[in-house]
Amino acid sequence: MCAMCSDTTICWMERTMLIVDDHAGYRRQARALFTSGGYDVIGEAADVASGVRAAAELRPTVVLLDVQLPDGDGFEAAGEILAAAEPPAVVLISSRDAGDYGGRIGASGARGFISKADLSVGALEALLGAAP
Amino acid sequence: MTTRRWVLVGAAVLAAAWILGAEWSSIHAGVQENHLLDALVGGAFIGAGLVAIDRRPGNAIGPLMVVFGAIGYIPNWNNLGTIPLFPTLALASDMAVAALIANIAFVYPSGHLSSRLDRVVLWIIYGALGSTTLLAVLTLPRPPAGCDCAWTPLFAPNPSAFAFIYGLNQRLPFLLVPLFLIAVVLRWRRASRAERRALRPLWIAVALLAVVFLIGAFAQPTSDTTSNPFAYLMWEIRGVIAIAVPILFVWGLLSERLARSAVGDLVVELDKPMPAEDLEAALARTLRDPTLRISYAIGGERWVDCDGKPVPAPAADDAAGVTLVERDSEVLAALAHDPAIEPGLVQAAGVAAGMAIANERLRAEVRAQLEEVRASRRRIVEAGDAARRRVERDLHDGAQQRLVGLSLGLRMLEDRCRDVPGVADDVGALQTDLRAALKELRELARGLHPQILTEEGLGAAVESLADRSPVPVRVMIHDDERLPPPVEATAYFVVAEALTNVSKYAGASSAAVAIARSDGSLLVDVTDDGAGGATIGVGSGLLGLEDRVAALGGTIAIESPVGQGTRLHAEIPCM
Numbered sequence: 001m002c003a004m005c006s007d008t009t010i011c012w013m014e015r016t017m018l019i020v021d022d023h024a025g026y027r028r029q030a031r032a033l034f035t036s037g038g039y040d041v042i043g044e045a046a047d048v049a050s051g052v053r054a055a056a057e058l059r060p061t062v063v064l065l066d067v068q069l070p071d072g073d074g075f076e077a078a079g080e081i082l083a084a085a086e087p088p089a090v091v092l093i094s095s096r097d098a099g100d101y102g103g104r105i106g107a108s109g110a111r112g113f114i115s116k117a118d119l120s121v122g123a124l125e126a127l128l129g130a131a132p
Numbered sequence: 133m134t135t136r137r138w139v140l141v142g143a144a145v146l147a148a149a150w151i152l153g154a155e156w157s158s159i160h161a162g163v164q165e166n167h168l169l170d171a172l173v174g175g176a177f178i179g180a181g182l183v184a185i186d187r188r189p190g191n192a193i194g195p196l197m198v199v200f201g202a203i204g205y206i207p208n209w210n211n212l213g214t215i216p217l218f219p220t221l222a223l224a225s226d227m228a229v230a231a232l233i234a235n236i237a238f239v240y241p242s243g244h245l246s247s248r249l250d251r252v253v254l255w256i257i258y259g260a261l262g263s264t265t266l267l268a269v270l271t272l273p274r275p276p277a278g279c280d281c282a283w284t285p286l287f288a289p290n291p292s293a294f295a296f297i298y299g300l301n302q303r304l305p306f307l308l309v310p311l312f313l314i315a316v317v318l319r320w321r322r323a324s325r326a327e328r329r330a331l332r333p334l335w336i337a338v339a340l341l342a343v344v345f346l347i348g349a350f351a352q353p354t355s356d357t358t359s360n361p362f363a364y365l366m367w368e369i370r371g372v373i374a375i376a377v378p379i380l381f382v383w384g385l386l387s388e389r390l391a392r393s394a395v396g397d398l399v400v401e402l403d404k405p406m407p408a409e410d411l412e413a414a415l416a417r418t419l420r421d422p423t424l425r426i427s428y429a430i431g432g433e434r435w436v437d438c439d440g441k442p443v444p445a446p447a448a449d450d451a452a453g454v455t456l457v458e459r460d461s462e463v464l465a466a467l468a469h470d471p472a473i474e475p476g477l478v479q480a481a482g483v484a485a486g487m488a489i490a491n492e493r494l495r496a497e498v499r500a501q502l503e504e505v506r507a508s509r510r511r512i513v514e515a516g517d518a519a520r521r522r523v524e525r526d527l528h529d530g531a532q533q534r535l536v537g538l539s540l541g542l543r544m545l546e547d548r549c550r551d552v553p554g555v556a557d558d559v560g561a562l563q564t565d566l567r568a569a570l571k572e573l574r575e576l577a578r579g580l581h582p583q584i585l586t587e588e589g590l591g592a593a594v595e596s597l598a599d600r601s602p603v604p605v606r607v608m609i610h611d612d613e614r615l616p617p618p619v620e621a622t623a624y625f626v627v628a629e630a631l632t633n634v635s636k637y638a639g640a641s642s643a644a645v646a647i648a649r650s651d652g653s654l655l656v657d658v659t660d661d662g663a664g665g666a667t668i669g670v671g672s673g674l675l676g677l678e679d680r681v682a683a684l685g686g687t688i689a690i691e692s693p694v695g696q697g698t699r700l701h702a703e704i705p706c707m
Contacts, residue, residue, distance in 0.1 A: 023533055029540040036544065068528075095532045097574060099599065100583040102592030116536040117570045120543055 018043045018058055020051035020077065021066040021093070030064060030119065037121030048072040048080075055081045060088050062128065064119075065110070067094040067101065075108040082109045089128055093119060136189075140182050147178040147202065154208035161211035169371040170208070177201030180378035184385055191243035193236055193385060197378055200232040216283040220269055227265040227301045231258050233341065234312055240334045241385055242472075246319065253315040257308050264301035268294060309345060313338070327472035329420065333384025337377045344370050344377075395480045402488045411488050412438060418481050421470045428493040429463045430500055438492065440499025457482035457489050465489050509683035510618065517581065517621050524580040532573055539566050582624065590620045594627050594645055602635045603643050603660070610648040616707050622680055623647065623656050623704055626688065629673045630658035630700045638662025638698060649706065653686070656702040666692040674700075 017039045021027050024046070031041045043058045045051035048071050055063055063081055067074040078090045090110040098105055098113045105113045112127040151174055155167045181197030188194060203225045209215060210222035234257045238250045245251050273291040275281040316338055323331060347370040398418040402411075416424040427435045427443050435445050446454045446466040453471030455478040457464050464486070469478055482489070542563050549555045577583075585593040591612035598605035614620070627645055634643045640662030648655045668674040668690050681688045686704035 023537075026533065026537050026540070029537055029544075033540055033544055036547070095528060095536045096577075096583055099596045100578070100587070102584050102588035102596060104588060116533075117539040117567060119540060 015062060016040045016042045016058070016060040018045065018051070018054055018060040018063045018088070020045045020047075020054075020063060020069070020074070022046045022068075022070050023066075026116065033119070034121060034124075039121075046070070048074075048077040051077055052080045055088060056084060059086075062124070063088050063090045064124075065090055065092050067092055067096070074110075075104050078108045078110045091124060091127055137186070140186055143198070144179070144182055147175070147182075147198070150202060151175055151178070151205060154205035157210075157212045158208045161213070163208075163211055166368060166371065169368060169375075173371055173374045174201040174204050176375045177204070177378040180382035184382050187386055188243070191241075191385070192239055193241070193243055193381065196232055196236045196239075197381065200229060200236070201378075203229050203232070210282075213280075214282050217285070219282055219284040220272065223272065224265050224269060227268060227298070228261045230305070231261045234308075236381065237312070237316065237334060237338060240381065241330050247322070249318060250315055253311055256311065260304050260308060261301065264297055264304065267297045268301065271297060305345065309342075313342075324423075324470045324472055325421070327470070330384070330472055333380045333387070337380045340373050340377055340380070344374050395477070395484045398481060399484045402485055411485065411492050415467065415481055415485060419469060419473055419478060421473055423468075423470060425468045426465050426489070426492070427468065428465045428489075428496040430493065430497040434500070435466070436496050436500045438496055440496050440501075440503050442500070455479060455482060457486065459486055459490060464493050506683075506685065510685075513622070513680055513683045514618050517618060520581040521586070524577045524583070527573060527577045527580070528583075532570070532577070535566060535570050535573065539563065539570065542566060581621070585620055585624050586617075589614050590623055590647065593620075593624050594647065597624075597628055597631055598645065601631050601643070603631075603638075603640055605631060605634075606642070606644040608644065608646040610646075613649075615654060618684060619654055619704050619706055622677075622684055622686070623654055623702070626656055626677055626681065626700070626702045627658055629677055633666065633673070634658070634660045634662065634698075637666065638664075640697070652706050654704045654706055656700075656704070658700045659697060661697045663694070664692045664696050664698055665694040666690060666698045 015038070017034055019027050019030050019041060021030070021044075027044045027046075031044065035041055039062070042060055043054045045054045046069075048069050051063075051065065051069070065074045065077055065081070069077065074092050074094075078092065081087060081090055090108075092105060092108065092110045092113045093116050094101070094113070095116045097115060101113075114123050114127065151171050154174075155171050158165065158170070159167060177197045178201035181194045181199075181201060184191065184194030184197060186194075206218065206225040207222040210218040213219075235254060238245055238254050245254065270287040271290040271294040272284065272286060273294050274286060274289045275284075316334075320328065320331065320335070347366050395418060398414060401414050412424065412426050415426065416422050425437070427437055427446055430436055433445060435443050437443050446468060453469045453473070455467045455469065455475060457467060465482075467478055467482055542559055546556060546559045546563060549559055582593050582596070584596050589612060591609040594609065595607055598607045615623075627647075631643065631645070634640050638660045640660035643658065643660040646655075646657040646659075668678055668688065674688065674690070678688050681702055681704055684704050684707075686702060688700070688702040690698065690700050692698040
């Protein structure tokens with residue numbers, strides 16, 4: 001089924017997604033965007049605690065993780081999610097610029113960062129396509 | 133002369149009669165001793181005690197010395213052998229009177245006990261001497277038959293028990309004197325400097341008493357005293373030393389009066405103008421208490437030290453060593469000092485320094501007001517920062533989120549309309565406009581308060597400023613430790629404004645930012661190789677920053693000779 005997948009990309013059909021963002025409206029839009037782009041959005045969470053829990057339970061292949069959450073920041077959450085065995089690819093999103101976070105994005109272990117306004121299937125694939 | 137003085141003079145006359153009568157009794161009974169010396173020892177105690185009562189009313193030492201001196205003569209009177217009850221009283225006096233000496237030593241010089249240990253030791257001394265005395269009185273043997281003895285009450289006459297108890301009592305000093313000396317030494321060890329000075333007469337007296345005790349223990353005269361000249365001489369010396377003890381006590385008690393002459397020197401010293409801390413030092417010298425501190429009352433129950441810094445309100449209390457300095461029934465200041473210094477002396481010094489203290493209080497008040505203005509300026513800056521942070525957050529959480537959502541919606545619309553000619557282009561154009569609006573909004577938010585400054589600190593925030601600058605900027609950060617938010621924000625805005633000026637006006641090809649710490653200050657340098665000629669004038673944007681830096685107690689300076697580039701230097705205290 002996934003014969004087309006190379007080692008360096010995540011298999012198209014197996015792309016399951018968890019969206020962690022405290023704005024319900026944005027989650028809904030992101031879900032619509034990625035569902036229409038062929039992703040299976042298997043969960044949503046609104047804060048660090050439930051996001052980390054959902055990542056462990058649902059085992060998605062991609063986690064879209066907002067940097068600013070009510071009970072902490074996405075950098076900590078990324079660290080916790082990535083500590084699991086066979087961790088998902090974590091992509092940080094924020095309505096701020098990458099420049100606003102300095103070196104923390106690089107240090108978080110996340111696959112990359114996408115500004116919320118620029119979020120698209122293409123932008124995500126560009127990140128996921130890159131070697132982890 | 134006051135009534136109290138008359139009473140004291142009467143007491144002195146009575147005491148003289150009591151002593152002379154006692155000596156007369158001894159002579160009459162044929163006791164061989166130096167009667168004059170014996171009279172002088174007790175007279176010294178009673179006289180010194182009366183002086184102490186006069187000069188230090190309320191202090192227990194005076195009455196204790198009088199009682200000690202007076203009781204000491206009961207055995208002399210008893211030599212007559214005819215006064216009823218006196219055999220018993222003489223016995224009690226002989227056995228228990230030493231406890232009074234211990235009492236005087238323990239309450240010297242304040243008149244009350246200063247520690248639990250002293251209290252316990254004193255109770256042991258009173259208890260041991262008192263209980264053996266009581267038992268001796270109860271077991272006092274019946275006088276031999278046919279004795280023409282004075283009447284004395286008998287309770288349970290028992291010669292052997294009496295002999296045992298009396299012998300025990302006479303040996304108690306070998307236990308009690310070391311105990312007493314230990315308490316005295318421990319008291320010395322915990323005493324403050326002023327207390328040690330005040331206790332000095334006590335040490336000399338204790339040493340003298342020890343000599344008296346030793347001589348008494350080893351050279352007690354017997355009936356053949358006159359035939360043993362050495363023993364007799366020792367006994368005389370013992371008497372002379374014993375006279376010195378009460379005189380020492382009363383001299384020590386009154387010596388604080390002598391120390392008042394130091395207050396006179398203070399008045400002379402204060403005649404010259406002196407800085408605030410010197411007034412404190414001068415008072416400390418006068419009272420010989422290096423721990424002395426002045427705090428000033430500056431109205432509204434507020435207290436400050438000589439630098440104008442707020443301090444807790446001192447409670448006027450002799451025991452805690454706080455003396456208030458008042459003028460026209462207004463409290464000017466409080467002197468916190470060693471509680472062992474006699475309150476009257478501190479008051480005298482306070483009165484002598486009254487004018488200087490009043491002046492110093494005004495100065496302290498001005499300093500306190502200045503300090504307040506500084507603090508309120510800083511609070512205004514902090515409140516401004518907080519407001520900007522809040523607005524930035526609101527923009528981020530509100531408008532920015534909505535626009536971001538809109539952008540996602542447009543993208544989906546764009547995808548769906550890809551095949552509809554014209555519409556896809558229109559949506560794409562909207563998308564571009566929206567992106568520009570979002571960019572402007574982000575820059576606005578960043579200008580209000582950059583998130584990276586809160587998140588990552590000054591170093592990262594300055595690096596990001598340099599990254600966005602159209603002119604290449606070299607950044608050198610030494611010691612990128614986090615600092616209080618107002619300091620970080622101020623340094624950040626200084627760099628931001630300076631780099632804006634560099635790119636707008638300087639025509640520079642490169643610039644450099646250096647941030648370092650020195651002596652508790654943050655040093656910010658922004659240099660460029662541009663046209664120079666810049667000033668902190670109206671419209672430069674630096675004027676507002678100068679106020680901001682000054683509000684934190686810092687300075688900002690600009691060096692900009694025409695044609696030689698610009699160097700902006702700011703120093704901001706790290707609080």
